[in-house]
Amino acid sequence: MANSDDDDSIGGSAARPGKRKRLVSAASDLLYQQGVENTTLADIAHAADVPLGNVYYYFKTKDEIVSAVIEAHVHDIEEMLASLDRRHRTPKSRLKALTRELTDQRNVIAQYGCPHGTLCSELEKRTSGTDHATVRLLEIPIEWTERQFRAMGRHDAHDLAVEFMAAYQGAAVLTQALRQPELLTHEGRRLKRWIDSLEA
Amino acid sequence: MANSDDDDSIGGSAARPGKRKRLVSAASDLLYQQGVENTTLADIAHAADVPLGNVYYYFKTKDEIVSAVIEAHVHDIEEMLASLDRRHRTPKSRLKALTRELTDQRNVIAQYGCPHGTLCSELEKRTSGTDHATVRLLEIPIEWTERQFRAMGRHDAHDLAVEFMAAYQGAAVLTQALRQPELLTHEGRRLKRWIDSLEA
């Protein structure tokens, strides 16, 4: 299969990770930092150190690269949440750990916004009707958050989850627009207090 | 000066607004609905019914049109807030009226997101360092909101204002990504209850 995710480094002369992975990784960074429309395939190819023509061996269109980036994000999100599940036992500590994960990124977010939120916003405006795969980027953390609130015994778990995620997404928008990383820190602290204040 | 804001229709047959205004208005709509990068100057000229070559009489570059759109947004926001000031007397009713203004747009927001938030996100990623004029789009309502909270006697007025605006921006992001206008309605109700619950 062409779309192998494996490295091509076993016994070979080139010791770098697989090209497909490199392409997705480079694309992920560039789409995030420059936006989808401002990023050319040549940019991506160059950043991944892959000849331009070769990109099309792995992805038939630019849209397909975008999709692959979304999938990679989904994968990363799921892994991060699974890691939180492993490292923390109570719902409250899990939620606060997630909050911490988000605020830890305050500096990049002040530059480029939330990687998932801005990607959603941008792709919803593309004419080519990207298949709305981006929705998972926000659904997955909402669902996870909802599970935590439910585990706390809250019957309004879904509403709380939406409130939580909206608070984070909005803070990210303001943080980027105002270029104030501290804003996100501040909102993070508030959210942690809010989580602590919730009762069953 | 060439860039007159006045109509150019005096003595003419039709009473259409001046070309510059038509261009800004068309650009405002298209940038919002299609995104900045997906909108061509030809699109804008066509929508404004202005010959393409003529656009450059009013705006030297595409960036200048974008700036004019931002200015128009700023103007609209200020007018809207001034109107709220006029129509409502107490800070709480003003804040709830603002909330209502925002939720009233739930259907367009579900399609294109918040006109100001998405514009900020998008422009922050452009290579050509747009002069960060977008910041006013969010600063102005934050400051206005802060004034209301302060008038309520709250010493944490700024924090509350940020919390309020973040809640709205985040709700807009989720509303667009999940394509659920009701989500915004729901968050609006919650915000109104929250406002009512605040004490001096």
Place this chain on the structure above:
Amino acid sequence: MANSDDDDSIGGSAARPGKRKRLVSAASDLLYQQGVENTTLADIAHAADVPLGNVYYYFKTKDEIVSAVIEAHVHDIEEMLASLDRRHRTPKSRLKALTRELTDQRNVIAQYGCPHGTLCSELEKRTSGTDHATVRLLEIPIEWTERQFRAMGRHDAHDLAVEFMAAYQGAAVLTQALRQPELLTHEGRRLKRWIDSLEA
């Protein structure tokens, strides 16, 4: 209108015929000599001495150029037949004059085939389902030929017209494939004899 067929040379500085015309003319020649697929837009632009980017001011797509070439062919055919109508009085002399027109081109046909027949063949195989405008290229002369046979009092005018055109098209195919211009001359002579031999 952009698609003006007029010259742009009246009082202007450039004294060459209109660019659109030059483009269609160059395209017509190149499509004929090299085939549709082998001819690039850069080829056409170069031959017409028009900057590549400017081609798209006149034609939105390559297909549109091809269509314009077909229309030009249709126009030429109609003018040629009208000229035959004017210059000859009897159906028989008209038909023989047409035969002469065709055989006069024997040398180019030996190189590139019949300009209309080869264009039809090629375009029928394009995936993009060109709107079958090519059919007129053969229908028009068939109909004209049929009118002549009918004027001769033949009730089988349509069949004779098809037979005539098929004879010419087939001769053109063989002439090109075998690279023998004389073959077309010979078939032309035969056709003239055949026309003469027909009775009412």
Place this chain on the structure above:
Amino acid sequence: MANSDDDDSIGGSAARPGKRKRLVSAASDLLYQQGVENTTLADIAHAADVPLGNVYYYFKTKDEIVSAVIEAHVHDIEEMLASLDRRHRTPKSRLKALTRELTDQRNVIAQYGCPHGTLCSELEKRTSGTDHATVRLLEIPIEWTERQFRAMGRHDAHDLAVEFMAAYQGAAVLTQALRQPELLTHEGRRLKRWIDSLEA
């Protein structure tokens, strides 16, 4: 020699013809239906179920595949004519049988034209001077037809053969352009009558 025509399936599980044969067969179909320029090597490899990289073991260039397709056509034509020689005794019945062979294909011809005529037309326009091998595609049936007319005692056998083939090729062109399979049927009937009417 590497370019064996034999099967490579001895001892294998399936009895599929050898790769080379499959490639030529797939290429023959695709070149006919889509045209030479519109058919990629990947298309051919896919249709033949041969890995793309492997194609170059059998054919050094795309042109070589085209040549092989022509050779295959030549072979098929010769076989078909030999079969007619075997199955029919008199020249007239042989010629009418050939006519029947051709009209039997009216439906494909209405879609793609004559497999040999369109191939000739197309290849004559390629820049890379294909070695004019296509000429055999039309020469062989002309020569065979000429032999039949000569066997009938006609001294103008060559002219009649050219007339016959031109009639068929032209009918094929019209049939495809006008998309009327019946046109070929009709011309076939006329040709049979014509053959019958010929005297020594």
Place this chain on the structure above:
DNA sequence: TATGAATGAGCGTTCATTCAT
């Protein structure tokens, strides 16, 4: 002021061909 026309750099994409194993 106004405008149709022009311009060229660049983009996404294709494909015959080659290479390393």
Place this chain on the structure above:
DNA sequence: CATGAATGAACGCTCATTCAT
């Protein structure tokens, strides 16, 4: 023999911007 991967030149097309009148 076989094959997945690689390569780069070229193609059709777009678009912000400029020009001539």
